[in-house]
Amino acid sequence: MTAGLTPVTDPGPVVDGETSKRRGWGWLLLVPGMLWLAVFFLFPTVQLFFTSLYDPSGSYEQGYAMTWHFANYVDAVRDTWDLFARSFLYAGITTLVCLALAYPLAYAIAFKAGRWKHVMLVLVIAPFFTSFLLRTLSWRTILADQGPVTDFLQTIAILPDDGRLLATPVAVIAGLVYNFLPFMTLPIYASLDKVDHRLVEAAGDLYASPFTGFRKVTFPLSTPGVVSGTLLTFIPSSGDYVNAQLLGTPNQYMIGNRIQSAFLTEHNYPLAASLSLILMGIVVVMVVAYVRRAGTEDLL
Amino acid sequence: MTATVPRDQQTRERPVATPVAPRRSAVRWLADHIVLFIGILVLVYTFVPIGYIFALSFNQPTARSATAQFEGFTWNNWTSICEPEGLCESLQLSIGVSITATILATVLGTLMAFALVRHSFRGRSASNLVIFLPMATPEVVMGSSLLAMFVSVGVDGLLGFVTLVIAHTLFCLSFVVVTVKARLAGMDTRLEQAAMDLYANEWQTFRLVTLPLAMPGIVAAAMLAFSLSFDDFIVSNFTAGQSVTFPLYVYGAKLKEFPPQLFVVGTIMFLVSFLFVIAGEIYRRRRAAALR
Numbered sequence A: 001m002t003a004g005l006t007p008v009t010d011p012g013p014v015v016d017g018e019t020s021k022r023r024g025w026g027w028l029l030l031v032p033g034m035l036w037l038a039v040f041f042l043f044p045t046v047q048l049f050f051t052s053l054y055d056p057s058g059s060y061e062q063g064y065a066m067t068w069h070f071a072n073y074v075d076a077v078r079d080t081w082d083l084f085a086r087s088f089l090y091a092g093i094t095t096l097v098c099l100a101l102a103y104p105l106a107y108a109i110a111f112k113a114g115r116w117k118h119v120m121l122v123l124v125i126a127p128f129f130t131s132f133l134l135r136t137l138s139w140r141t142i143l144a145d146q147g148p149v150t151d152f153l154q155t156i157a158i159l160p161d162d163g164r165l166l167a168t169p170v171a172v173i174a175g176l177v178y179n180f181l182p183f184m185t186l187p188i189y190a191s192l193d194k195v196d197h198r199l200v201e202a203a204g205d206l207y208a209s210p211f212t213g214f215r216k217v218t219f220p221l222s223t224p225g226v227v228s229g230t231l232l233t234f235i236p237s238s239g240d241y242v243n244a245q246l247l248g249t250p251n252q253y254m255i256g257n258r259i260q261s262a263f264l265t266e267h268n269y270p271l272a273a274s275l276s277l278i279l280m281g282i283v284v285v286m287v288v289a290y291v292r293r294a295g296t297e298d299l300l
Numbered sequence B: 001m002t003a004t005v006p007r008d009q010q011t012r013e014r015p016v017a018t019p020v021a022p023r024r025s026a027v028r029w030l031a032d033h034i035v036l037f038i039g040i041l042v043l044v045y046t047f048v049p050i051g052y053i054f055a056l057s058f059n060q061p062t063a064r065s066a067t068a069q070f071e072g073f074t075w076n077n078w079t080s081i082c083e084p085e086g087l088c089e090s091l092q093l094s095i096g097v098s099i100t101a102t103i104l105a106t107v108l109g110t111l112m113a114f115a116l117v118r119h120s121f122r123g124r125s126a127s128n129l130v131i132f133l134p135m136a137t138p139e140v141v142m143g144s145s146l147l148a149m150f151v152s153v154g155v156d157g158l159l160g161f162v163t164l165v166i167a168h169t170l171f172c173l174s175f176v177v178v179t180v181k182a183r184l185a186g187m188d189t190r191l192e193q194a195a196m197d198l199y200a201n202e203w204q205t206f207r208l209v210t211l212p213l214a215m216p217g218i219v220a221a222a223m224l225a226f227s228l229s230f231d232d233f234i235v236s237n238f239t240a241g242q243s244v245t246f247p248l249y250v251y252g253a254k255l256k257e258f259p260p261q262l263f264v265v266g267t268i269m270f271l272v273s274f275l276f277v278i279a280g281e282i283y284r285r286r287r288a289a290a291l292r
Helices: A026-051 A071-112 A114-129 A132-142 A148-155 A169-194 A197-205 A210-239 A242-247 A255-264 A269-294 B007-017 B021-056 B087-118 B124-136 B139-153 B161-185 B189-197 B202-230 B234-239 B246-255 B261-291
Strands: none
Touching: A026 A269, A026 B087, A026 B124, A026 B139, A026 B161, A071 A114, A071 A169, A071 A210, A071 A255, A071 A269, A071 B021, A114 A169, A114 B021, A114 B261, A132 A169, A132 A242, A132 B021, A132 B246, A132 B261, A169 A210, A169 A242, A169 B021, A197 A210, A210 A255, A210 A269, A210 B124, A210 B139, A242 A255, A255 A269, A255 B139, A255 B234, A269 B124, A269 B139, B021 B261, B087 B124, B087 B161, B087 B202, B087 B246, B087 B261, B124 B161, B139 B161, B139 B234, B161 B202, B161 B234, B189 B202, B234 B246, B246 B261
16 A cells, blocks of 8 residues: 555655565575574474473483374363463453553654654663563562552552552553553554654545544554564463562463463473473464455565 | 645735734643653653652662562662672673673674675565564574573583574564664665766775765664663573573573662662763764854
């Protein structure tokens, strides 16, 4: 859709993208990085697939027999579908809340901050250089039963007197939102920053109200940022287990908690492997479907 | 915004607008600034835990309540950072791992970005997919598959610095490629052609034109890689073996008693990164002023 608008924007380099690329041996630059990905990412993933088919009656100490036990997947889904459902529900809500908070922030930085633009950008990133665990632990204190937020909400009667925030889904989702907010803000800002002001003005000249101008011009131009922001928020939050563990109870545990304990505590590798692959599979399918739908395949 | 409105049109409209101006301008002002206020509120919200960490770094804890509430003011935590056993060792390990992983990921990732943006070859989209996949993989899956591989290859005795560097380089790599690619894609190739026209050879063009232009992207990628690596908990939890990085130390401390020195480290991390970014900003402004 931007094709029809290009004459308005800066024509940019006149050189055609394809002809400026050189053929030849340039692909060799890819080799070292690709080897790294092949050895430490693709190979372990394939191996994880084999692990997921081991006979579950084996154990970490005695070793596992390879029996192509596909029933592991059926067992895994039967036992933990509620955790999967909760993970994707929490991740979905987290993504929406992040979008609702990050869009105005990114918009303010791109269009309203003026000479304070870079300062605000720095302020977006700055809190996230402090350890993520320390920040989550301080939320734990802030949201605690005798903490300021709970007291305030009880005073204004939003929360019943015996109500609590910590150890509820609200606390877990609040933690996730907090942790992944910059991953939403920065890509949206990057897209908004590229929006040509003249296009918005043109919409105004053609009698679009500011809101219509936003809806028909600014927002569509920012979709690449919204798409990559939602992905960068949704993917890590669906697999997170730290927030559920620190801010919730086992009733709020997500699939990451289960995978973590199956691997590190129970040493039940076939179960952990099949859960991991199911999670990865669902995420990849959702991401591809979403990116297709949003029409931004070039992100991939 | 009004800059493009023709002058005669402006003067024609002005008398009509004057009678209702006071009320309209107040509404207008609010409409113009409401987004900015919301943005600032969101920023304030992100700073709430930082304030907490900063305050608690001066806390004089009684018994085991270091995480709970402010008991009394003291400088002691700031003068005894290394006192809790293992804290400074964990910081050392984290810094070592992050620097090594950042260098590896930045070098490998920058090469890959150049290959993808500047060269055409078969299998480009397949390569892009392979680079994208680690970003679409939840960390818990990446960590667990790496652990399973290290165990089955029989290097689980070596779990520690080496496996941490391998894992951290892996998850930083894709972010570096994406960041540098974005910078390279926005670069004007005519500048390089001009350099070649002025008899610079390929290497000179690369060193004097291409690399300086790509540098902001590379630096941004390296900073991103460092912060991802330094702060990583989930993948490290799987691949660290017996060694303890700073996030692992914090996590372990949460289960036992929580030394207030951790809040000091958190505050220092915040201040150091803040100084870095501010120095970068001053440098940027000076350059912009010099180029003007």
